[in-house]
Every structure is written in C-alpha cells, then in structure tokens.
Amino acid sequence: MANLGWLGTGRMGAAMVGRLLDAGNTVAVWNRTEAKTVPLAKRGAKVVAEIVDLCEADIVFIMVSTPRDLHEVVRGPKGLLSGDRKPSVIVDCSTVSAEASADIRRAVTAEEVEFLAAPISGNPHVVAEGHSCIVASGPRSTFDKVLQYLKQIAEVAVHAGTEEQSRLVKLCHNLYLGIIVQGLVEVISLAEKGGTSREAFLEFLNATVLGCDWMRKRTPDLVQLDWTPTFTTELLRKDFDLGLAAARELEVPMPAGAAVHQLIQSAIGTGLREEDFLSLYVQQARSAHLMPLAADS
Structure with missing residues (x-):
C-alpha cells in the first residue's frame, strides 16, 4: 500500500x-x-x-x-x-x-x-x-x-x-439532484395538503418504479423533518451558481435549473443556509401553508 x-x-x-x-x-x-x-x-x-x-x-x-x-x-x-x-x-x-x-x-x-x-x-x-x-x-x-x-x-x-470534463459532469449531477429534490418536496406538500401524511406518501412512492436507494435512505429525514446536514443548502447554491454559469457559457437553456436556483436562494434567505438541502421542503411547506412562515414561527 x-x-x-x-x-x-x-x-x-x-x-x-x-x-x-x-x-x-x-x-x-x-x-x-x-x-x-x-x-x-x-x-x-x-x-x-x-x-x-x-x-x-x-x-x-x-x-x-x-x-x-x-x-x-x-x-x-x-x-x-x-x-x-x-x-x-x-x-x-x-x-x-x-x-x-x-x-x-x-x-x-x-x-x-x-x-x-x-x-x-x-x-x-x-x-x-x-x-x-x-x-x-x-x-x-x-x-x-x-x-x-x-x-x-x-x-x-x-x-x-x-x-476538465469531470467538473461539468459533477455540476450536472448536482443540478439534477437539486431539481429532483425540489420536485420531490413539491409533490410531498401537494399530497399532504390533500390529507395524506408524508410517511404514507413516501412509503407509496418508494415502492414504485420512481423509488431509489437514495430516496429510501433519506425518507426518515423527510418524515421527521431532520435537517442534520449531509450537504448544506449553501453548498447546493454554490454548485447551482457554477453549473448555471457553465450553461450560460455553453449556450444551454436551463429553465428548471434556473427556477430551482431562485428557490434555493429563497431558502437561504429564510435561515436554511446551514441545514441539509432537504430543508427545501420547509420553504415549500410554508408556501403551501403546511408550516408557519418564518416570521410567525
């Protein structure tokens, strides 16, 4: 060795x-x-x-x-x-x-x-x-x-x-990760607003073809609202900054990525900077009136 x-x-x-x-x-x-x-x-x-x-x-x-x-x-x-x-x-x-x-x-x-x-x-x-x-x-x-x-x-x-191809590949990975998480917290909040618990919805989703090992491992954190950081919202924003800059340089449109970038920025602005990036759920839940606004909590 x-x-x-x-x-x-x-x-x-x-x-x-x-x-x-x-x-x-x-x-x-x-x-x-x-x-x-x-x-x-x-x-x-x-x-x-x-x-x-x-x-x-x-x-x-x-x-x-x-x-x-x-x-x-x-x-x-x-x-x-x-x-x-x-x-x-x-x-x-x-x-x-x-x-x-x-x-x-x-x-x-x-x-x-x-x-x-x-x-x-x-x-x-x-x-x-x-x-x-x-x-x-x-x-x-x-x-x-x-x-x-x-x-x-x-x-x-x-x-x-x-x-330097690996740098862009990793940024693409993290852009996709952020977009997936935002999509996930949106559908979770919709199901919740309709009367289904996070736990039940995720149990169903994890059993479908859309389920994956990563989602199943992170389900307890989403159910328990545990934002102990594995990858912070601030670090995700940094990668979105870099990834979207690369997209501009290469003239690649990124409408979904750009929208998620702003949602990440909003989450950081409401105090979620050092939390795990799954805390994007908090911002979504507040918008859906499932959770108190930051000023009211």
Whole structure:
C-alpha cells in the first residue's frame, strides 16, 4: 500500500480518508481546523502541522469547499507547490468550476506534477458504506496510476476526459439532484395538503418504479423533518451558481435549473443556509401553508 497525503478532512474528506485507511494505506492528513483530524488520528492517520509536510507522500488528495480554498492550498505561499519537495500526483476531489480547475492544472503541471480532477458523488454516509462514485478527468495515464485508490474510496470510478470534463459532469449531477429534490418536496406538500401524511406518501412512492436507494435512505429525514446536514443548502447554491454559469457559457437553456436556483436562494434567505438541502421542503411547506412562515414561527 502507498503512503498517501490528504488535505481537507471535513465531513466528506474524513469519510474518504477512512476508506483509504481501512484499505491498509498510510495516510498523512492536514486540515485548517486541526480538531477535525482527531477522529482520523485515532484510526491511524498521521496528522501533519503544515500543508507542505504532505509532500512527503507521492500522491496527495484534496477535498475543499471553494475555488478560493483550492487556490490557497495548492498555489498559496504555504501550499503544496511552495516547498522544494512536491508530490508526484495531486488528485483534487473538490467540486469547483472548470475554469478554476484548468487554472490549478496549469500551475501544477508547470511544476512537473501530474494533476487529476476527481469529484465525488455521495454524502458522507454513502462514502463510508462504499457506494459513492467518482468521475475523473486528466491524462489517462494519471487516472490509471491512481485508479486503485479511487476504487478503494468509491464503488465506481469513471474517466470522463483528458481535461476538465469531470467538473461539468459533477455540476450536472448536482443540478439534477437539486431539481429532483425540489420536485420531490413539491409533490410531498401537494399530497399532504390533500390529507395524506408524508410517511404514507413516501412509503407509496418508494415502492414504485420512481423509488431509489437514495430516496429510501433519506425518507426518515423527510418524515421527521431532520435537517442534520449531509450537504448544506449553501453548498447546493454554490454548485447551482457554477453549473448555471457553465450553461450560460455553453449556450444551454436551463429553465428548471434556473427556477430551482431562485428557490434555493429563497431558502437561504429564510435561515436554511446551514441545514441539509432537504430543508427545501420547509420553504415549500410554508408556501403551501403546511408550516408557519418564518416570521410567525
């Protein structure tokens, strides 16, 4: 097994590192908030003090939230490229724009380091269970070099192209996810307004051809109105911002996506920023007078 480095141990990053540790790898980890590395240290990860310390590993994975974070941890004054020693391969699993990814790729390859964009689909629970999916883009030789580790993290790893195609594929996935959730909460609220409970409606829907594993797993959260975050409304808005910007650039009309984008914005404006994105139900239920308006609650 390889000596690997991992940068970014939030909810998703920690779950992915856990998969690599369980596969027998030695993993050095760094996170801006060191306390988030403690559970991984208890599982055998080595916590390092500085980002450049990760460069002792040949392959370094990154999982951060925004393009600005990615730029800082790679190209910043204390980033992966700042020291004399550099990793052989950087694998970025974040969800960022193709433009940001291309900028980082140019900087990394200029230092003779290989770069693979490899965003992941799945929440931390799905990742921990081994059912996530990675879509990657970059040179095929780089993909093949790290494929064994991608498949230790995820159930499926797909090579989508030689440049930044994986970034758009992941954004398309999250646009679709947001549109599905908005559609789901709309029909739930309609059934409720007509006198059927959420629980009964979802039991029926899950038994039809429209049911899926994801919906069945998230049904208890919808029934109990549990918005413990797996993927926040704010992060969903970020991906809609990026995805709709890509659609404008490529001249692809996205009427459903644009409408959902505004509903996500409304949900954030009423205090649902840090809640799980399933809390779009709250905004819908308030509009249908199934739940008090925020000002009345």
